[in-house]
Amino acid sequence: xxxxxxxxxxxxxxxxxxxxxxxxxxxxxxxxxxxxxxxxxxxxxxxxxxxxxxxxxxxxxxxxxxxxxxxxxxxxxxxxxxxxxxxxxxxxxxxxxxxxxxxxxxxxxxxxxxxxxxxxxxxxxxxxxxxxxxxxxxxxxxxxxxxxxxxxxxxxxxxxxxxxxxxxxxxxxxxxxxxxxxxxxxxxxxxxxxxxxxxxxxxxxxxxxxxxxxxxxxxxxxxxxxxxxxxxxxxxxxxxxxxxxxxxxxxxxxxxxxxxxxxxxxxxxxxxxxxxxxxxxxxxxxxxxxxxxxxxxxxxxxxxxxxxxxxxxxxxxxxxxxxxxxxx
Amino acid sequence: xxxxxxxxxxxxxxxxxxxxxxxxxxxxxxxxxxxxxxxxxxxxxxxxxxxxxxxxxxxxxxxxxxxxxxxxxxxxxxxxxxxxxxxxxxxxxxxxxxxxxxxxxxxxxxxxxxxxxxxxxxxxxxxxxxxxxxxxxxxxxxxxxxxxxxxxxxxxxxxxxxxxxxxxxxxxxxxxxxxxxxxxxxxxxxxxxxxxxxxxxxxxxxxxxxxxxxxxxxxxxxxxxxxxxxxxxxxxxxxxxxxxxxxxxxxxxxxxxxxxxxxxxxxxxxxxxx
Numbered sequence: 228x229x230x231x232x233x234x235x236x237x238x239x240x241x242x243x244x245x246x247x248x249x250x251x252x253x254x255x256x257x258x259x260x261x262x263x264x265x266x267x268x269x270x271x272x273x274x275x276x277x278x279x280x281x282x283x284x285x286x287x288x289x290x291x292x293x294x295x296x297x298x299x300x301x302x303x304x305x306x307x308x309x310x311x312x313x314x315x316x317x318x319x320x321x322x323x324x325x326x327x328x329x330x331x332x333x334x335x336x337x338x339x340x341x342x343x344x345x346x347x348x349x350x351x352x353x354x355x356x357x358x359x360x361x362x363x364x365x366x367x368x369x370x371x372x373x374x375x376x377x378x379x380x381x382x383x384x385x386x387x388x389x390x391x392x393x394x395x396x397x398x399x400x401x402x403x404x405x406x407x408x409x410x411x412x413x414x415x416x417x418x419x420x421x422x423x424x425x426x427x428x429x430x431x432x433x434x435x436x437x438x439x440x441x442x443x444x445x446x447x448x449x450x451x452x453x454x455x456x457x458x459x460x461x462x463x464x465x466x467x468x469x470x471x472x473x474x475x476x477x478x479x480x481x482x483x484x485x486x487x488x489x490x491x492x493x494x495x496x497x498x499x500x501x502x503x504x505x506x507x508x509x510x511x512x513x514x515x516x517x518x519x520x521x522x523x524x525x526x527x528x529x530x531x532x533x534x535x536x537x538x539x540x541x542x543x544x545x546x547x548x549x550x551x552x553x554x555x
Numbered sequence: 556x557x558x559x560x561x562x563x564x565x566x567x568x569x570x571x572x573x574x575x576x577x578x579x580x581x582x583x584x585x586x587x588x589x590x591x592x593x594x595x596x597x598x599x600x601x602x603x604x605x606x607x608x609x610x611x612x613x614x615x616x617x618x619x620x621x622x623x624x625x626x627x628x629x630x631x632x633x634x635x636x637x638x639x640x641x642x643x644x645x646x647x648x649x650x651x652x653x654x655x656x657x658x659x660x661x662x663x664x665x666x667x668x669x670x671x672x673x674x675x676x677x678x679x680x681x682x683x684x685x686x687x688x689x690x691x692x693x694x695x696x697x698x699x700x701x702x703x704x705x706x707x708x709x710x711x712x713x714x715x716x717x718x719x720x721x722x723x724x725x726x727x728x729x730x731x732x733x734x735x736x737x738x739x740x741x742x743x744x745x746x747x748x749x750x751x752x753x754x755x756x757x758x759x760x761x762x763x764x765x766x767x768x769x770x771x772x773x774x775x776x777x778x779x780x781x782x783x784x785x786x787x788x789x790x791x792x793x794x795x796x797x798x799x800x801x802x803x804x805x806x807x808x809x810x811x812x813x814x815x816x817x818x819x820x821x822x823x824x825x826x827x828x829x
Contacts, residue, residue: 236565243568278620278688281603282660285681289662293630296665319681322600390572397575419600423593438598439589447589450582513590526590 230375234383242387245360247353251395254349255402262337263407270328270411280324288315306429310518313431314424321421323438329415330408331441335448337403338396339511342452343491346396347459347484347508353391354463355480356473357384358548363472367553377549385464385541392460396453400445420444424516431516444514451510458504458533459484465540468548484508491520498523504536608690610746614829618655619648622662622689624682625672625696628752629663633811640752640812641693643821651825660685668699669732676739683743692749693824696736697774700729701754723770730777737781737788749788750824753778755797757810768794791823 242248277283291308294300300308318325326332358381361367370380404413419438424431439447463480470476487505490497500506501521507529512519519525609616623629623641631639641661648656662685675682686692701722740749753775758764771794782788796804796819797812804816812820 236569239568239572240561240565243564278657278659279603279605281681281684282688285660285662285685288681289660289664292664316679316681319679321598322602322680323598324600390569390576393575393579394568394572396579419598421598422589423595433595435593435595437594437596443585446578446582447586448582450579450584450586453579454583514586526587530587 231379231383234375234379235386238383238387239390242353242357242391248391248394250352251349252398252402254352255399256406258345259337259403259406263333263410266328266333266407267410280327281319284315284319284325288312288319291315307518309429310424310426310431310516313433314421314516317421317424317431317433317436323419323421327415327418329411329418330404330413331415331445332418333407333411334400334403335420335441335445337407338400338445338448338452339515341399342455342511343488343509344484346399346452346456348481349395349399350392350456350460351463351477351480353395354388354460355467355477357388357464358467359470359473359476360467362553371553378545381468381545381548385461388460388464389457392456393453396449396456400449416440416442422447422514422516426516426518428522448511448514451514454530455508455510455533458537459508461537461544462504462540465544468544468551501528502532504533507532603684605688607687607744608747612829613648613691613748614652616654616690618657619652619691620657620659620689621645621691621693622659622685623693624660624662624667624685625694626663626667626699627665627811628695628698629661629693630665631663631817632665633806633808634814634817635806636814638814638817640817640821640824643818644693644824647821647825648828659689663695666699666703667696668703669696669729669736670700672696673732673735673739676736676743686740686743686747689744690747691828692740692744692747693752694740694749695752697729697733697754697778700732701725701770701774719764719767719770722767726770726773726777730774730781733778734781737785741785741788745785745787747787748828749782749785750827751778751782751788751790752820752824753790753792753794755794757797757801757805759798760801768798789827791820791827793820793823796820 273283277286291312295305295308295312315325326336356363358367361370371377418441420441421436421438422444423435423437424433425435426432459480462483463476466479467473467476470479484505487503487508490500490503491506491509498521501524506520507524509520510526510529510533513526513529519529608618608620613619621641621644627633629639629641631637631641639661641658645656645658660681662682676686754771756765756768756771758767775790775792775794779790782790796816804812804819806813806816
């Protein structure tokens with residue numbers, strides 16, 4: 228442990244002083260009010276048109292059913308709708324509101340929708356130049372000439388990165404709750420949420436469904452977001468070791484993440500796409516019981532795939548970083 | 556940042572970050588445990604507490620709450636403006652009585668038939684709730700029972716393949732299912748005004764199929780007989796609108812009414828209400 232803690236402290240403070248975390252917070256401070264406003268407009272409209280959540284849920288079910296009866300709609304899309312109908316019906320049958328308008332519910336939705344693109348982007352803001360930044364500024368030579376083993380340096384960067392990923396997820400949740408709560412109210416912590424829907428083709432098996440209070444659901448969801456963000460962070464660390472310039476490193480990672488999201492939306496026929504890490508990023512979908520992007524994917528599968536990518540990336544990062552010649 | 560010494564900053568950041576990491580790990584661990592070894596458990600929320608509407612005639616009630624359900628006719632298919640008869644009834648009622656008129660739900664689904672509807676009314680809490688919360692119920696059903704089952708295709712696509720003998724064969728079983736629907740509506744809400752829109756023959760202008768009108772009229776007559784015991788239920792006839800004026804009131808799919816056709820139906824429904 229000698230020298231490791233000071234190294235971690237050094238890396239953590241470097242990231243802080245580079246004001247990367249400020250950027251993340253600033254982006255959140257701009258975006259969250261925009262989404263809150265949009266959500267407020269939707270809520271106002273619903274309040275005008277529906278007596279209560281039951282009528283609203285009923286109407287949603289019947290709208291989906293009408294879409295299902297149309298022959299123009301692609302089968303794949305119908306499958307999603309069929310599943311949604313069965314889940315909404317489950318909520319209705321058990322007298323539970325699927326989405327009450329409050330700060331906690333908004334935060335839950337915001338975080339779940341952000342997992343595929345927004346969180347990776349925020350993570351990249353910090354992870355992308357961890358190594359490549361030192362190279363372009365030349366400070367890497369100072370770092371590597373100190374009498375410290377190279378793996379310890381990379382390891383301290385990894386620990387600092389992990390700390391910031393946790394901070395990003397927690398800070399986004401807190402900011403979102405504080406901002407949206409000002410509009411929707413700060414309640415909703417104990418509202419029951421159903422989880423445990425099992426998807427078989429286009430049928431929903433509700434044998435394992437159980438209700439959890441929303442605060443626990445949020446905690447579980449944040450944990451899953453943290454796991455997928457960590458995978459993105461570790462991959463970004465690898466790219467930043469391999470690529471000389473920070474811009475190239477951000478572009479490479481962003482391209483991979485975006486390609487994965489597009490694949491997830493269209494690759495139902497190309498099943499081996501499920502081994503791509505970015506297709507597995509949306510872990511929160513398993514919690515909510517939404518159908519996976521490719522049939523046959525499960526939480527365990529996605530965790531193993533993401534874990535596999537992360538371990539491979541770590542091996543490559545440490546292998547290259549400890550052997551690499553630092554020129555120029 | 557300069558005024559905060561680095562060691563203080565480090566302490567704050569590291570404590571916050573380590574706590575966050577522990578929190579995330581807990582959440583992650585709990586999520587994995589909860590999802591890989593889920594334990595099913597039934598949870599029932601609170602039953603609805605909103606009071607049902609007052610038990611008075613519509614003209615005496617302080618507000619009118621409508622629930623509509625049934626097939627594509629209630630959905631408003633064929634109306635280019637998307638209003639259908641339900642929205643037009645709402646507008647006419649507001650004009651007639653000058654009191655708040657609201658639509659609790661329009662639950663109509665294209666292709667709905669009486670058998671399915673009767674299932675939904677029995678098994679679906681949402682239907683039960685919507686109907687019990689309303690004092691005016693509008694519905695259409697039966698078209699798909701006769702045409703769809705007679706041709707094996709959805710009603711609007713069946714033109715030209717309608718087999719009149721099969722159509723007649725469908726009558727008794729269709730009416731039985733219709734009876735089940737009516738009985739269930741009465742069970743859920745015996746006080747609301749219920750208006751059922753009678754069937755018409757969309758193929759009146761095709762010579763070989765004009766005879767279908769006789770089967771349709773038989774349906775309407777039997778349906779009237781089924782509804783007759785309940786004084787709060789009304790059957791509004793529509794068949795005459797789609798005979799000589801079929802070109803004016805039918806939409807281009809030659810099955811559903813167009814906007815003007817729905818307007819005529821809406822006017823009739825409103826005339827029948829008090």
